[in-house]
Amino acid sequence: MVQMNLEFKEVTVKIVCYGPALSGKTTNLQVLHRMFDAHHRGRLMSLETQSDRTLFFDLLPLQYQTPTGLKVKLKLFTVPGQVLHNETRKAVLTGTDAILFVADSQRSQALSNSMSFKNLKENLRINGIDFEAMPIVIQFNKRDLDDIKPVEEIKADWGATRFPTFMSVAPQGQGVFECFETVTRLGFDFINRKYDFYKKFGFNLDNFLTSIKGDKINESMDFSRYLVTPGQGAGLNK
């Protein structure tokens, strides 16, 4: 849940990248870190890795200050995907405001994806978070590999759900920023509905996103290429 420190005019929002092992969660954060505006990004902290597998979590903090002096901090976390690290996943999920679910598009990974998605639902419940209300974006990653779930199938399976779905090739940055922007928009809108955040603090989400992404990302974004289904009632205007 969003942390608001009115004394220091500070708001902290948390977004978690969830998904099965080796689906590309850390790669998503690495790509985002490389491309974010240097003034607004912190260091990418990876705790810790064993043969390139996340054991605890990754954290990428971002900060932006509105013209009214409000400091907005956005913390992007990943969870460890391996089944045995469920306690860490539960802990990382605590207080999350939005989730990016990174799925592996390969057909062979359908079971891992589904188990991880079910695990997400269960861990949210354990944390007292309403799954139905939680903003979630689904990213079908690894679109450059063979034997992947076709776009038509993604449309058919996810088109009627509330979850916006995207295609991506994370190491090449394809679809990563589009997913990030969407999950951030959904997360902030979710908080705004609860706390009237934009009006109270004079916060402008577009300015925030434009600033932290920097020109490089803003120019390269292409929603029409990577968005598969917009999610029923998600209110995406792009």
Next chain:
Amino acid sequence: MSEFSLEKKFEIAELLDLRVIGDVVRNLSEMFNVQLRIFDLNGKELFDTGGELHFCGLIKEMDLGDQICRSVKEKLLTQPLTTANAVQILSACGSRYTVFPVTHQFETLGRVVLGPYQDQAVTASKLEPLAAQYRVDAAKFVSAYHRLPNLSPEQIKKISRFVSKFLDAFIFINTKRLLTSIMHLELILQAKDRIFKQVEKENQGSAEDRQEIEKYKKMF
């Protein structure tokens, strides 16, 4: 695993190995002959390289010396530091200081004070009236003042940037290590708890086992 480990805010003293840091900072300090001090958020001094104290000694001997020192120290420790940029502070006796925050992932953990050093805008003609004002021997005052490090704004900028980057890297590595250790420890404790429960369950065993244990219990 506790969610608090993820959000734990460490204090600067937990994240700086002052002996290791001291070696690097002291060398830098010696190179430029400038004093460097590190303070935590509460204004507690954690590290001091020491420096040219001749001028400060002279100031302290003056009637208003203590008052001047207190006032400068208060400014150095309370000057709001909103960004990673350094702030310059001019003392009433003509010396200059640079203060900059120690930050980690956008959180302020403490501050570094660089100085005193000569203010390049203060010339001998400005020092003599100051000496008169504080009723101290002008020649002594000017001589002591000129023993303070004479650093150009560019040098100050470079030193500040170096110390800032160095501390940032050091703190980042230590935060990572500390968090990793805490999380490892939490996992071990959880595993211990799980194993204890498992052993307890195994020990309870079947009804047959329990009967046997009861039998032995009577035998002891």
